[in-house]
Amino acid sequence: MMRKICSRRLVLGAWSVLLSAAALAQTLDEVLAKNYEARGGLARITAVSSARITGTMSMGGGMEAPFVWQWKRPNKLRVEFTVQGMTGVQAYDGQTGWMIMPFMGSSDPEKMPEDQLADLREQADFEGELVNWRAKGHQVELVGKEKVEGTDAFKLKVVKSNGDVAFVYLDAEYFLEIKGEGKRTLRGQELEFESSIGDYKEVGGLMIPHSMSSRAKGASAGQTITFTKVELDVPLDDSLFTMPTAAKKNAPATP
Numbered sequence: 001m002m003r004k005i006c007s008r009r010l011v012l013g014a015w016s017v018l019l020s021a022a023a024l025a026q027t028l029d030e031v032l033a034k035n036y037e038a039r040g041g042l043a044r045i046t047a048v049s050s051a052r053i054t055g056t057m058s059m060g061g062g063m064e065a066p067f068v069w070q071w072k073r074p075n076k077l078r079v080e081f082t083v084q085g086m087t088g089v090q091a092y093d094g095q096t097g098w099m100i101m102p103f104m105g106s107s108d109p110e111k112m113p114e115d116q117l118a119d120l121r122e123q124a125d126f127e128g129e130l131v132n133w134r135a136k137g138h139q140v141e142l143v144g145k146e147k148v149e150g151t152d153a154f155k156l157k158v159v160k161s162n163g164d165v166a167f168v169y170l171d172a173e174y175f176l177e178i179k180g181e182g183k184r185t186l187r188g189q190e191l192e193f194e195s196s197i198g199d200y201k202e203v204g205g206l207m208i209p210h211s212m213s214s215r216a217k218g219a220s221a222g223q224t225i226t227f228t229k230v231e232l233d234v235p236l237d238d239s240l241f242t243m244p245t246a247a248k249k250n251a252p253a254t255p
Contacts, residue, residue: 028142031154032130034175040206045127048206049073050236055210055227057081076241077124091241092120098243109243118162119184128177129158130168137161145172148179176200176207181217192217204232 036042053069067081078091089100090112097112097120112120125136133140139159146155152172159165166182180195199211208230215222 038175052231054229058224075124093241203230
């Protein structure tokens with residue numbers, strides 16, 4: 001009799017695991033569908049052709065840097081930021097990443113180091129890794145639920161096409177992203193980071209966060225980004241994203 005009970009428990013346990021796995025797969029699709037809907041709908045997200053965002057970066061110590069972030073489909077990005085009266089540029093035309101960094105003693109454009117370019121490529125995905133994730137080569141898994149500062153949140157594990165692993169937390173009531181975690185390699189050193197996302201506002205049919213803070217995991221301070229203006233579907237010339245030719249130094253004057 002005891003053997004029959006044990007066998008029945010094993011069978012029921014196996015069925016429970018299989019049913020839980022199936023339910024989890026369905027739940028992942030449902031959670032993602034609700035995230036798309038909360039953001040404004042998949043059709044609207046994928047229809048945006050360009051964006052211009054104006055704001056400020058707070059980097060601690062009372063230092064603030066105004067910036068202009070410009071994006072154009074499919075993967076063109078240009079970020080300009082001003083620090084102590086000097087303006088830097090980081091840009092990506094879909095293939096080549098380049099920068100102008102007068103703070104480092106050069107006003108000429110130069111190609112961007114690979115570790116910085118990886119971060120810029122990620123920013124150039126305006127839709128985010130959860131949209132069309134299969135086509136982008138990512139893997140997404142619903143891990144479960146966790147508390148994020150007292151708020152229930154769905155925790156998603158994202159294995160990106162380049163092998164990087166990140167975790168995305170979606171508010172369990174509103175299905176908008178409120179937290180992110182991941183790893184980033186900077187100057188040859190791998191760093192763990194975490195970010196907080198909030199202050200969502202409707203712009204052109206989309207819900208867009210206007211406040212984001214990021215810091216090394218465990219650190220007491222980091223960087224905060226605040227959007228003051230978001231414009232969608234603005235005309236942007238391709239030349240904005242193309243690396244310019246360096247000005248020739250000491251060129252002879254034209255007679």
